[in-house]
Amino acid sequence: MEKRALIAVVLSILVFYGYTALFPAKRVEGPAPPPTSAQEQAQPAPAAIPAVPAAAVSAPAPAVRKEITVESPLYTAVFSTQGGDLVRLVLKRYHEAADPRSRNVTLVDDPAQGTLLTVAPWAGLDRGTSFTTSADALSVGAGEAKQLVFTSTAPGGVILRKTYSFRGGDYGIGLEYSVANGGAVRVGGPLQTILTYHLAPDVKESRFETHGPVVFAQDKLIVEKPKDLLGQAKSYQAPTWSGYADKYFLSALLARGGSIATASVKALQPGKYEELISSPEIALNPGESRAVSYRLYFGPKDLDILKAQGENLERAIDLGWFAVLAKPLLHALKFLHHYVGNYGLAIIIITVVIKVLFYPLTHSSYKSMKEMQKIQPKMQELREKYKNDRETMNRAIMELYQTHKVNPLGGCLPMLVQIPVFFALYKSLMFSIELRHAPFFLWIQDLSAKDPYYVTPIIMGITMVIQQRMTPSQMDPVQQKMMMALPVVFTFMFLNFPSGLVLYWLVNNVLTITQQYYINKSISARG
Numbered sequence: 001m002e003k004r005a006l007i008a009v010v011l012s013i014l015v016f017y018g019y020t021a022l023f024p025a026k027r028v029e030g031p032a033p034p035p036t037s038a039q040e041q042a043q044p045a046p047a048a049i050p051a052v053p054a055a056a057v058s059a060p061a062p063a064v065r066k067e068i069t070v071e072s073p074l075y076t077a078v079f080s081t082q083g084g085d086l087v088r089l090v091l092k093r094y095h096e097a098a099d100p101r102s103r104n105v106t107l108v109d110d111p112a113q114g115t116l117l118t119v120a121p122w123a124g125l126d127r128g129t130s131f132t133t134s135a136d137a138l139s140v141g142a143g144e145a146k147q148l149v150f151t152s153t154a155p156g157g158v159i160l161r162k163t164y165s166f167r168g169g170d171y172g173i174g175l176e177y178s179v180a181n182g183g184a185v186r187v188g189g190p191l192q193t194i195l196t197y198h199l200a201p202d203v204k205e206s207r208f209e210t211h212g213p214v215v216f217a218q219d220k221l222i223v224e225k226p227k228d229l230l231g232q233a234k235s236y237q238a239p240t241w242s243g244y245a246d247k248y249f250l251s252a253l254l255a256r257g258g259s260i261a262t263a264s265v266k267a268l269q270p271g272k273y274e275e276l277i278s279s280p281e282i283a284l285n286p287g288e289s290r291a292v293s294y295r296l297y298f299g300p301k302d303l304d305i306l307k308a309q310g311e312n313l314e315r316a317i318d319l320g321w322f323a324v325l326a327k328p329l330l331h332a333l334k335f336l337h338h339y340v341g342n343y344g345l346a347i348i349i350i351t352v353v354i355k356v357l358f359y360p361l362t363h364s365s366y367k368s369m370k371e372m373q374k375i376q377p378k379m380q381e382l383r384e385k386y387k388n389d390r391e392t393m394n395r396a397i398m399e400l401y402q403t404h405k406v407n408p409l410g411g412c413l414p415m416l417v418q419i420p421v422f423f424a425l426y427k428s429l430m431f432s433i434e435l436r437h438a439p440f441f442l443w444i445q446d447l448s449a450k451d452p453y454y455v456t457p458i459i460m461g462i463t464m465v466i467q468q469r470m471t472p473s474q475m476d477p478v479q480q481k482m483m484m485a486l487p488v489v490f491t492f493m494f495l496n497f498p499s500g501l502v503l504y505w506l507v508n509n510v511l512t513i514t515q516q517y518y519i520n521k522s523i524s525a526r527g
Contacts, residue, residue, distance in 0.1 A: 073169055091107065119191075156185075158284075159179070161176075163175070177294075179292075186283065191282060207247045215263060223245075242275055302434070321423065337434065429504060448500065457497075
């Protein structure tokens with residue numbers, strides 16, 4: 001839907017500004033495996049590791065399952081002693097609806113199975129493994145750093161320790177697996193982390209408009225379509241990070257020092273996904289130990305926050321082909337909000353600044369279109385005179401252009417230059433978490449949602465009609481009537497767009513009308 005709408009906008013712009021100038025009288029699969037890293041090459045061959053006796057890897061006796069709650073200024077995380085697992089994570093500063101009394105956004109909610117399960121079948125550790133914990137509860141204040149440690153010993157003597165490191169005021173969580181061989185035989189294999197994701201079917205908001213597993217591998221963001229994962233898994237070699245994203249939030253596991261060898265993702269059922277992330281091979285002789293480190297992220301897709309996590313996590317915000325323009329616009333939006341305190345006002349200021357920067361191009365475009373309108377009668381005479389000799393007619397028209405110093409493409413090319421900026425601003429406003437639940441004035445209390453009364457889209461359509469009537473045209477009456485349908489198309493298309501994006505387009509139209517009035521008046525005054 002989003003891509004089709006965006007293509008329609010761009011094509012409409014090209015038709016609107018280019019038709020009269022050009023025709024005045026007519027009408028992924030996952031990436032290929034990279035070479036084996038030096039870290040993986042250094043591991044002993046798994047074939048040399050004897051199998052652990054069946055008796056040694058039998059599951060430990062069931063223990064009482066306990067939950068440990070970690071309170072941070074940014075989130076509440078609940079862990080379970082079954083698997084040393086994260087079973088619930090709730091963000092404290094984000095709500096499911098614009099009403100601050102609505103429930104908080106929950107990124108993990110699976111008490112039965114959870115996410116961040118650690119599986120090491122070669123050591124006798126599976127989904128049901130019980131862990132002891134270093135604390136029954138944890139509170140991490142602003143500026144504090146604390147750890148929560150889970151420990152389990154398999155019957156064969158392998159000891160696994162999971163250490164979570166928390167910092168108050170940081171959505172990132174450190175995760176270290178430490179495995180030690182306390183048995184009598186050599187053991188080895190990868191440590192596997194299972195991440196599970198569920199859609200929240202009772203959430204009526206639009207944050208699940210776009211959602212699905214995301215992987216960053218070989219300096220490339222791979223966004224998987226959920227429908228492509230049903231019934232099959234997709235695997236990736238040595239990704240930098242892997243996780244799940246919706247329109248505004250991200251859950252991800254980041255590698256530290258090449259700690260992710262492979263990641264495999266599949267859909268268990270519509271709306272439920274599972275990722276299996278494997279470390280490089282670990283081989284331990286009796287008495288040896290090894291540690292593998294990761295970093296977790298459960299939080300908003302905020303450009304600055306993601307960048308602070310490292311590992312190119314900010315690339316999870318897909319700003320499209322013109323990201324090089326979209327990122328500065330997003331930073332400018334946040335900068336202006338810091339001073340004016342209202343994202344709607346910040347959008348208006350950015351629109352004015354962009355209009356001022358493009359004024360020379362726009363002035364040149366409208367001036368060229370006005371000049372083309374002036375010579376239209378002479379062009380029509382030439383077409384009638386040489387209607388049976390197309391080559392002579394084209395030559396005569398080109399001479400007319402040269403005599404009056406008119407460029408037939410002058411009205412179109414300046415507009416084409418502005419299209420990348422439109423794309424960039426479109427992406428910045430459409431997927432900016434800063435606009436989520438951000439109020440403007442009066443009835444617009446969420447700039448990321450549509451105008452509930454459709455006032456701004458209708459006014460926008462009216463301004464398009466005014467702008468169209470003021471724009472020089474060389475079309476015949478039939479063509480003009482066809483072009484008058486354009487504001488109607490735009491109005492219906494923008495009815496369900498975020499009100500922040502509609503606000504930008506509306507303000508841009510008003511500024512364009514003002515600019516066009518000034519240009520028409522100045523050209524008329526010169527004669």
